[in-house]
Amino acid sequence: MVEHHKATLGPNATFIGVKGGRKRLNTPALLLDLDALERNIATMAAHAKKVGIHVRPHSKGAKSVEIARRQVAAGAIGICCATLGEAEALASGGIANLLITSPVVTPVMIDRLIALNLKSQGLMLVADNPANVDALAAASANAGRRLSLVVEFDVGQGRTGTTSVEMAAALARQIKASLHLHYAGVQAYYGHLQHIPAHAERKAAAAAQMDRVRALLDHLKAADLAPALVTGGGTGTFDIDPDGGVYTEVQAGSYPFMDREYLEIAMTAGGASPFAAALFVQTSVVSANREGFAIVNAGYKSFATEGGPPVVASPELPGASYRLMGDEHGGVQYDAQKAELRIGDVVEFLTPHCDPTINLYDRYHCVRGDTLVDIWPVDARGR
Template identity: 40%
Template sequence: MTLAPPPAARVGDSLASVATPSLMIDLDAFDANLAAMTAFAARHGVALRPHAKAHKSSEIAKRQVEAGAVGVCCQKLSEAYPFAAAGIASIHVSNEFVGADKLAMAVELAAHVRLSVCVDALPQVLALGIAAARAGVTIDVLPEVDAGQHRCGVTSEDALLALVDGIAAQNALRFAGIQAYHGGIQHVADWNARKTAAGHAAEIAASYVRALDARGVRCGIVTGGGTGTVEFDAASGVYTEVQPGSYLFMDGDYGGLGWGGELRWRHSLFVLSTVMSATRPGMAVCDVGLKGLAVDSGLPRSALWLDGSAEPALTYIAANDEHGMLQAQGMPEEIFTALVGERLRLPPGHCDPTVNLYDQYVCYRGERVADIWPIDARGLSR
């Protein structure tokens, strides 16, 4: 028996017939964001290596590389597979890993793409060097330095130099530079405060580069930065490569920041939802909750009507598993029950984990579905 849910949408469908919940990309906004970041990186002479953890889609990665990106970042080794399979030739795994299963993935990937990875401890270097040599592959290694986030990364120049020596001792590994990423400062709301914080992180990175220089070690790549700090990182003279991801989509969190510089981003990512119950004055219930919207960085800040009306008629106030609670502002009581069946666009508070809940993007231009892109790295967290 073939019994499976019908497709949520087909190319050419009108938006009004797309099944909900669906994760939607407004291609006009998406294209504008893609072009703006590509041009920005080129203008500042930094390599653009967008973070694929944000979109988890090889269709999007291909478009980024076609536009001028040098490759992509992945956060996990398993996440890199669909991008490697789709022909993305250069992948940086911007994270540490340990264990036999991870080493097996790293050497398999390195047989297909130019692979670089992060380390922050000598045992990781030794294990990777042995595995790569045994597999007959070469892997670029970028030690991570703690740029102030106090998460991963070495915390001293001595520790970095020990890693560089460890890498040099492994024939199958190549020291390619360092990673200096500070996730926390991406989300500093005030533009000037974010600029200052990014400057501190860049100065930490620069001090590590100087320590390497003093030892005669050339640091080819300094990679890091995200959507929130990319304009400061690109202008810092320290970073040679930037890793923004969310710029393609934006989300409630990034959308709420101050943007005082030359960069502006459009919201291109929405969850399309339907009001499915409204039995009580002032409240309605839509069909998207925790399983269709990540809420770690807040709820959708408003419920925009599909027609693009600027004034949200409903505010999303609580997420249950599969229910979204909507509060009406100044809406006559008699209108209320008529809301059932109305459709709304919800901008996620945090794009990355929201994307990770869906298997596909329904891409649209104007009022028509223009493309369906698989989220082929969805769930690949190993």
């Protein structure tokens, strides 16, 4: 069991190690099936080794020092963070080789970044703007330690990133010319492709964007700016990203957990997913006065809602569906001829979108079978 101060474990700490404790938890509770988590991490590590690509798992969903430790122990080259706050939290937990995948631009946040760079080994940051690069160079000069920058290249997401090969090359040249910065490589992340349902369509869309990355790399090489690192890709394209021969590492983030959105797509050419659901929200039935309809104590505050409704994982409820019924409540419709829910019954749900759902909770309740074996903090929640 990972040691945490008792006071941080919350009201369910008393059930750790108690056989059957999984069903006795105060709810709603975020559950993490450690057997499934460990298999998922091992599966991704084995795949990456087989195809000859590095994995730098994204922690924007997990937000967990303990999960990052396990990924690094399995062979991950480092960890991605979406925000400076996430990087600070993971660095405080001893995680090195962090890549912050979004720009850091305001003066007060640049000050925090420079402070983090002084103590975090292998820290890198993406940039997409020359004025920001100048500001980062000036701050690094004052601190006396070089900062490693990765040029971000937009591959169709339309969010951050340089928007042309020429713009990306100019930024790379600017970084390389600075005495106070290190040109570390290129980021090309196509998050908008990760949930395309059909594998063939997802592969074709990714291939089109990898062609653009390849053109950028050819241009950079000709300009004596060939990057040592090319990072991008994700869970939905984990078996596609290596095929293009452009990426040196993959930023998969959801694979340790999986969620409804990922489990509903064809993860591989054959359709089957090598990763299993490991993340659930456990709830309790608080009212059951209507036939075939029960109210559980989990609503808007318990599930991320932009990805559609969660799915009942247990118990088996034929024809079950969930609908939000307020901040604290949700309704479960089911076939009353085949099952019955009573007050106090436990209902576990597969999350619709793991990342923002995790961010609603302070703790993971780690289970093996019917036993609660540990409680881990969501270290970077809200950061």
